[in-house]
Amino acid sequence: MSDKIYRNTVEFAVRGRYALFSDILTRAGGEKSSYPIPTYEALKxxxxSIYWKPTIVWYIDSVRIMNPICTARKGIRPIKYGGGNDLAYYTYLEDVYYQVRAHFEWNLNRPELEKDRNEHKHHNIARRMIERGGRRDIFLGTRECQSYVEPCVFGESTGAYDNCGIIPYGLMYHGITYADEAVNDEDKGMMTVRLWRPEMNNGVIDFIRPEECTVKRHIRKMPVKPFGRELENFVGLDEFAGGDQYELD
Structure with missing residues (x-):
């Protein structure tokens, strides 16, 4: 488990009856099968859904697997593009419970929002939204897998894999880097898919940062949509930076 704790760290528990962190390699035939562990992008x-602003970028530091990893196979009738329904089998994770630790950093690709960089405001709002269960619906991987969040202390309680040592996983999907969150020069102006090789150490997976992923592929060029003018029209940025009484969706 990583010992580094950031000043604006948030910790929360997420529970759900089902989860589907689908492996893109299993989608070609119309069926989906979940990874055994949550992906960085799903937790992000x-x-x-809990709290987001273009001023900040969330970084997932660690996830702790609390319940045993179990799967359930369900028959699904997805809608076909040409009309009607098809028949497919999806493999879900069942009865999932995770503890998550994350922090945010400023999005330096958006200098137009510099006046909104009030760390205490964003941190306090995020903590309140966790206490209230999030601003929008929470789901685990796909929309049909509804879940719930609540505050927790990362590392408390007993997990199913607390004494299992190191369990390595193969090459897995990490996430997508969009142009407005790119850090590396070669990723700027591009949409990039990232892969990595995770390890679970006594139930805890410490994620590497997106810019540290060495296995990646540029999908297409992507411009950065500017923000700022819309905010100025809504409320003066000087006032907006002054406190959390102004909350823009």
Whole structure:
């Protein structure tokens, strides 16, 4: 487990009856099968549902697997593009429970939002949104896998894999780097898919940062949509930076 704790760290527990962190290699035939562990991008999506602003970028530091990894196979009737329904089998994770630790950093690709860089404001709002269960619906991987979040202390309680040592996993999907969050020069102006090789150490997976992923592929060029003018029209940025009484969705 990583010992580094950031000043604006948030910790929360997420639970759900089912989860589907689908491996893209299993989608070609119309069926989906979940990875055994959550992906970085899925956990980041949960934080976006809890609280997100273009001023900040969420970084997932660690996830702790609390319940045994179990799967359930379900028959699904997805809608076909040409109309009607098809029949497919999806393999879900069942009865999932995770503890997550994350922090945010400023999005330096958006200098137009520099006046909104009020660390205490964003941190306090994020903590309140965790206490209230998030701003938007929370789900684990796919929309049909509804879940719930609540505050927790990372590392408390007993997990199913606390004494299992190191369990390595193969090459897995890490996430997508969009142009407005790119750090490396070669990734700027591009949409990039990242892969990595995770290890679970006594139930805890410490994620590497997106820019540290060496296995990646550029999908297409992507411009950065500017923000700032819309905020100025809504409320003066000087006032917006002054406190959390102004909250823009």
């Amino acid at each position: 999506g949960i934080l976006h």
